[in-house]
Amino acid sequence: MIKRILIVDDSPIIHTLLRKTLEKHDFEVCGDAHNGREGVEMYKELKPDLVFMDITMPIIDGLEASKLIKEYDGQAKIIMLSAMGDDDIIGQAEELGIDIFLKKPFDEYKIISAISKMI
Amino acid sequence: MDKKFYQPFCRSTKDIIKEMAGIEIEGMESMEEEEGEISSMGVSSIITFAGTRKGRLLVDMELGLALYLANTILGEAYTDAMDRMVLSTVSEINNIVSGNAITSLNNSYSMDLRLAPPVVFTGQDMVISIPKINSLSSQGYTEYGKISINVAWEGGNK
Numbered sequence: 001m002i003k004r005i006l007i008v009d010d011s012p013i014i015h016t017l018l019r020k021t022l023e024k025h026d027f028e029v030c031g032d033a034h035n036g037r038e039g040v041e042m043y044k045e046l047k048p049d050l051v052f053m054d055i056t057m058p059i060i061d062g063l064e065a066s067k068l069i070k071e072y073d074g075q076a077k078i079i080m081l082s083a084m085g086d087d088d089i090i091g092q093a094e095e096l097g098i099d100i101f102l103k104k105p106f107d108e109y110k111i112i113s114a115i116s117k118m119i
Numbered sequence: 120m121d122k123k124f125y126q127p128f129c130r131s132t133k134d135i136i137k138e139m140a141g142i143e144i145e146g147m148e149s150m151e152e153e154e155g156e157i158s159s160m161g162v163s164s165i166i167t168f169a170g171t172r173k174g175r176l177l178v179d180m181e182l183g184l185a186l187y188l189a190n191t192i193l194g195e196a197y198t199d200a201m202d203r204m205v206l207s208t209v210s211e212i213n214n215i216v217s218g219n220a221i222t223s224l225n226n227s228y229s230m231d232l233r234l235a236p237p238v239v240f241t242g243q244d245m246v247i248s249i250p251k252i253n254s255l256s257s258q259g260y261t262e263y264g265k266i267s268i269n270v271a272w273e274g275g276n277k
Contacts, residue, residue, distance in 0.1 A: 010236055011211045012204060016193060056214065056234045083218025084234060086225035103222075104215045105139045 003119055004030040006046060008039030008065065009054035009081070014104075018052060018081075021108050027115070036065030043069050043076065049119050055082040055089065063089075066096050077118045081106060124228075125150050125255045125270045127220040128176055132259070132268055135216045140191045144266060147259035153269055157247045157256070160265055161185060162200060164213035164239040168221055170232035174272040176220070177247065178213045181264030185209050188263075201241055210239040216268075 005027050007018050019029045031046045033039040037059045043051060051069065055062040062080065069076045080093050085103040093101050100114045133144045161182035167175040180188075182200040189197050189208035197205050214237050221232040254271035 011214065012207045013189075013193060013211050016204070020194075056218075056236055058236050083215045084222055085218070086222045088225065088231065104218065105135065 002026060002028045003049040003115075004028045004046070005115075006031040006033065006039070006042055006048040006051045008033040008036065008042075008051060008057070008062065010034050010057040011054070014054065014081075017106075018111070021111050024108075025112055025115075036060035036062055036068075039065045040068045040072075044072060049077065050115065051076065051078045052081050053078050055080065055084055063092055063096065066093070066098060070097055079114050079118065122150065122255075124172075124174075124224065124272060127223045128216065128268055128270050129257050131216045131220040131223070132178070132266070135212065135219060136188070136261075136266075139212065139215070140188050142187075142191075142261050142263065144259035144261055147257045147266075147268070150255035150257045150270070153254045153256040155248070157269060159240075159242060159245040159247060160267070161243050162206065162209045162239065162241045163245075163247065164210045164237050166213050166217045166237040167235045168217060168232045169235070170225070170230045172230060172232075172272055172274065174232075174270065176213065176217050177269040177271075178209065178216065178266070179247075179269070180209065180266040182241075182243070184261055184264030184266055186263075187261075188212065206239045206241060210237045213237045213239075 015032050030048050031042040033042045035057045053062045066078050080098050080101045083104045090101050129147050162185040163179040165177050185200050189205040224230050252271050254269050256269045259266045
């Protein structure tokens with residue numbers, strides 16, 4: 001069964017690059033959210049198998065959005081994909097139950113390896 | 120503010136552009152005092168960050184370089200630097216450069232800095248006025264055009 005992935009990032013180029021990589025490897029991008037609030041709403045509506053979540057976004061950031069998604073669905077699988085990556089922010093993500101934290105920029109190998117550990 | 124709070128942005132700009140687009144930036148080894156106005160070379164992006172201090176990074180580049188970066192990173196053939204995806208590429212490069220530099224500052228000096236979403240704008244010879252704040256600039260050169268960065272911290276350069 002094709003795995004369905006939701007992308008939450010405020011940058012159009014990240015959506016484009018991720019979609020190219022994911023579709024090349026036969027994943028379905030089931031939704032494109034451009035801020036944390038949209039990400040939470042789309043998660044509830046689409047029930048994806050996995051979420052790629054940015055941190056720095058308008059309205060609500062990726063950490064807050066991940067917290068809300070995890071409260072709604074404790075089994076939610078989220079990969080953080082951020083330009084930020086200091087020890088404190090990684091610690092906050094771990095506390096939320098985020099298993100994988102990737103730093104931008106990314107390449108195909110990084111993305112596919114991370115997915116294979118999650119689903 | 121000590122130069123050690125500015126230098127990571129030069130290193131990060133060179134590293135990230137090389138990693139994302141495979142091109143070397145010549146120069147951009149040191150930073151010089153900038154006062155008053157900056158005249159944009161074509162496409163500019165500003166990102167602010169705040170924690171124990173507040174600051175911002177301005178990345179400015181020539182139109183040809185912006186187009187080359189967008190076309191290389193996205194595998195497309197844009198010809199208009201005003202295209203939303205070209206502007207978005209410059210904006211995301213600024214985001215990643217800043218994220219990389221402030222990650223290093225946070226880990227080294229516990230500055231607790233967090234980024235705000237970047238802003239991008241275009242217009243050759245547009246004047247960017249930055250009154251009442253001292254900042255440092257650095258110029259770099261690529262075969263596709265010039266790039267400069269300007270870093271400012273609240274409280275100035277001392």
